[in-house]
Amino acid sequence: MSNIGVVSSCSCIHPLVHLLRPSIQKKGLHTAARLAAKDYYEVLVLGGGTGGITMSARMKRKVGAGNVAVVEPSETHYYQPIWTLVGAGAKKLATSARPTARVIPRGVEWIKSRVQELNPDKSCVYLENDKKISYKYLIIALGISLHYEKIKGLPEGFNHPHIGSNYSVHTVEKTWRALQDFKEGNAVFTFPNTPVKCAGAPQKIMYLTEAYLRKTGKRSTANIIFNTALGGIFGVQKYAEALLEIIKARDINVNYKRNLVEVRADIQEAVFENLDKPGVTEVYKYDMLHVTPPMGPPAVLLNSPVSDAAGWVDVDKETLQHKKYHNVFGIGDCTNLPTSKTAAAIAAQSGVLDKTISLVMKNKLPTKKYDGYTSCPLVTGYSRVILAEFDYNAQPLETFPIDQSKERLTMYYMKADMMPFLYWNGLLKGYWGGPGPIRKLLHLGLK
Incomplete structure (x- = not known):
């Protein structure tokens, strides 16, 4: 890869x-x-x-x-x-x-x-x-640098359907195909236990997936899961509170301190390490899997x-x-x-x-x-964006004299x-x- x-x-x-x-x-x-x-x-x-x-x-x-x-x-x-x-x-x-x-x-x-x-x-x-x-x-x-190879079974797993990743030119279109092919079951999204570029991107595709499934009448048969290695949804409290409200309203399941370590693409299983319990792993069946790779x-x-x-x-x-x-x-x-x-x-x-x-x-x-x-x-939907801006102290540093933690159509067009x-x-x-x-x-x- x-x-x-x-x-x-x-x-x-x-x-x-x-x-x-x-x-x-x-x-x-x-x-x-x-x-x-x-x-x-x-x-x-x-x-x-x-x-x-x-x-x-x-x-x-x-x-x-x-x-x-x-x-x-x-x-x-x-x-x-x-x-x-x-x-x-x-x-x-x-x-x-x-x-x-x-x-x-x-x-x-x-x-x-x-x-x-x-x-x-x-x-x-x-x-x-x-x-x-x-x-x-x-x-x-x-x-x-992206390190897909650090997740066991993932590089070859991209040869199977149902897996995508928006972080690589080679796999981003696979995300769209997996989303279109989804019928029912678990749609799983990951965030790795490393620094990443654009820490919001792993959950943006989750919100877009949820919106797409609602639009196509598949939402009632879908279970959307966000497994993140982090201990919170976002590093700035103001935006984290807004995102948690969206997550609750859209019935999205979030599991913290979960780090993807293996993909078994032939049987559609993703294995996560529980970072609060070293050595303990959990297996999730998936019908769609979006992977954010480890980076360094x-x-x-x-x-x-x-x-x-x-x-x-x-x-x-x-x-x-x-x-x-x-x-x-x-x-x-x-x-x-x-x-x-x-x-x-x-x-x-x-x-x-x-x-x-x-x-x-x-x-x-x-x-x-x-x-x-x-x-x-x-991006929280096909026509909504929360524009988060902040500084070294994780304090909002907003450009516009409005509350930018609100979802807005204007910010989506931006x-x-x-x-x-x-x-x-x-x-x-x-x-x-x-x-x-x-x-x-x-x-x-x-x-």
């Missing part, structure tokens, strides 16, 4: 398009993808996902396109947040994909290769075929000098500068920033990191501080239609740094 881990999977960027600076970047050719034409760049970006493309666009304007390179092996860039709706049949998979060549900023070199080793002490990295690239400044945006840092970051003990890039949580190497920076899912891993977080981080690097280049200390802002549009537009035309081109200024305006300067 291929791991698709370079693009953040939950986009919560705000679609205030009329306030967005018009893009001055015209579509055009960047340097052809290949092994690096040069062996030194002023700014080297590792990863061509959300964070990598965004920062390469910002760095191009700072040091010039010819001085920036992006290392990325994949030929396709995916807007993964829309996969929640693809898995529920509300969007087509093709709408989430663009050629990498089209999203890398014009003139920035695309090095179509994989990173094999980071050597920050010598300010260089090694790519495939032992190609060495040196840099003045390094931005690490390598995303997060990319392999190249494990035991790397730039990483903490767990393998995440070790950065200052306010400036995104590396704690040891002052010419190294991190952004997005691969970092140890203590906030949810979403594209909304990357948007806010990109604005801070831009300011940080600008000051470092002038031999000044960074002053701009990232407050942990992140967001997750919690998620489904406007956010993708802002992603492709604003964030990836380096013109969107999150809704902070808009929030301040709408709240009359008050937090």
